[in-house]
Amino acid sequence: MSQVKKIAVLTSGGDSQGMNAAVRAVVRSAIYFGIEVFGIQRGYQGLLNRDIFPMDLRSVGDIIQRGGTILQSARCLEFVKPEGQQKGAEILREFGIDGLVVIGGDGSYKGAQKLSHLGIKTMGLPGTIDNDVSFTDYTIGFDTAVGVVVDAVNKLRDTMSSHERSSIVEVMGRHCGDIALHAGLASGAETILVPEVPYDLNEVADRMRDNFLKGKRHSIVIVAEGVGKGEDIAQALKERHSSLDARVTVLGHIQRGGSPTPFDRNLASRLGDFAVRKLIEGESGKACGIIKGELTLTDIDQVVNTKKDFDMEMYNLALRLSQ
Ligand SMILES: Nc1ncnc2c1ncn2[C@@H]1O[C@H](COP(=O)(O)OP(=O)(O)OP(=O)(O)O)[C@@H](O)[C@H]1O
Numbered sequence: 001m002s003q004v005k006k007i008a009v010l011t012s013g014g015d016s017q018g019m020n021a022a023v024r025a026v027v028r029s030a031i032y033f034g035i036e037v038f039g040i041q042r043g044y045q046g047l048l049n050r051d052i053f054p055m056d057l058r059s060v061g062d063i064i065q066r067g068g069t070i071l072q073s074a075r076c077l078e079f080v081k082p083e084g085q086q087k088g089a090e091i092l093r094e095f096g097i098d099g100l101v102v103i104g105g106d107g108s109y110k111g112a113q114k115l116s117h118l119g120i121k122t123m124g125l126p127g128t129i130d131n132d133v134s135f136t137d138y139t140i141g142f143d144t145a146v147g148v149v150v151d152a153v154n155k156l157r158d159t160m161s162s163h164e165r166s167s168i169v170e171v172m173g174r175h176c177g178d179i180a181l182h183a184g185l186a187s188g189a190e191t192i193l194v195p196e197v198p199y200d201l202n203e204v205a206d207r208m209r210d211n212f213l214k215g216k217r218h219s220i221v222i223v224a225e226g227v228g229k230g231e232d233i234a235q236a237l238k239e240r241h242s243s244l245d246a247r248v249t250v251l252g253h254i255q256r257g258g259s260p261t262p263f264d265r266n267l268a269s270r271l272g273d274f275a276v277r278k279l280i281e282g283e284s285g286k287a288c289g290i291i292k293g294e295l296t297l298t299d300i301d302q303v304v305n306t307k308k309d310f311d312m313e314m315y316n317l318a319l320r321l322s323q
């Protein structure tokens with residue numbers, strides 16, 4: 001018989017497509033295994049505000065296909081402080097909650113780590129478009145966000161080719177170039193600028209000019225926001241070669257919206273159920289992930305202390321194929 005009788009779930013940090021599918025999976029699996037489930041509104045802020053309510057099977061109906069998060073999300077500064085974390089742990093105890101599932105990114109994981117050190121059984125689920133969480137190949141929302149970027153680049157290509165222009169596309173990913181990399185390879189971008197790889201703007205400008213001379217009719221540059229502003233890059237390129245007619249598109253929060261892809265829905269469903277089953281088995285202070293298709297469990301301490309590797313092979317491939 002499981003020691004876990006009541007669990008809670010929250011979504012934290014920037015929302016991501018598939019968070020709803022993850023919440024649904026947590027709620028429905030918990031109920032299936034005879035566990036009471038509570039939702040916490042607005043992440044750690046809602047926890048501190050005691051915004052905690054029971055969830056049932058119907059409360060997660062009709063959400064698997066919806067972007068955003070029905071639990072809403074927040075960035076809560078109070079929770080970064082030890083007093084906030086202490087208060088959060090006390091509130092969870094007051095509600096009789098024996099396990100907490102935190103769906104969020106690397107920052108949210110740090111909050112879960114702190115709660116776990118305070119004796120709360122926690123499970124992290126990687127929910128962020130950034131794909132910057134270690135010990136998982138993919139985070140929930142990343143695939144959908146990459147799809148949004150690729151769709152936008154497809155459209156930009158049409159008009160850029162007609163006018164023989166360059167398109168500078170600024171994409172999200174605070175400190176991580178994964179959205180830029182995966183969208184860049186999938187959309188055939190000639191240049192991918194990411195925080196993980198140093199670059200020389202003179203070389204980038206020369207390469208773009210040469211590509212036009214070789215007969216290319218457009219040039220796509222994907223810039224991860226961690227590198228700098230697309231507008232500044234465009235200006236710098238034009239200063240090097242005035243022939244480069246570079247136009248900037250900042251995709252912004254559109255990347256965080258829309259219906260999750262089947263990949264994100266399935267990832268979220270598998271991970272949500274896995275988190276519940278692992279809590280029942282007595283696991284705590286862990287992060288759930290997927291590595292080479294297999295669901296994995298890693299100490300959350302290790303996850304928050306490890307920076308995710310950047311895939312240089314994929315980066316070089318993208319450059320090779322876009323000659
Ligand atoms: N060091 C920390 N200790 C405790 N809590 C933290 C810490 N860092 C972040 N958090 C909590 O997690 C929340 C979300 O973190 P953050 O804003 O970094 O987003 P995230 O979870 O990384 O998601 P994303 O990067 O996708 O927006 C913070 O607002 C804060 O409440």
Ligand SMILES: O=P(O)(O)OC[C@H]1O[C@](O)(CO)[C@@H](O)[C@@H]1O
Nearest residue numbers: 013014015128129130172173174
């Ligand atoms: O929505 P906000 O708070 O402006 O945060 C934007 C940041 O959140 C992310 O979208 C991740 O959730 C980052 O890629 C981006 O830098």
Ligand SMILES: [Mg+2]
Nearest residue numbers: 105106107128
């Ligand atoms: Mg983050």
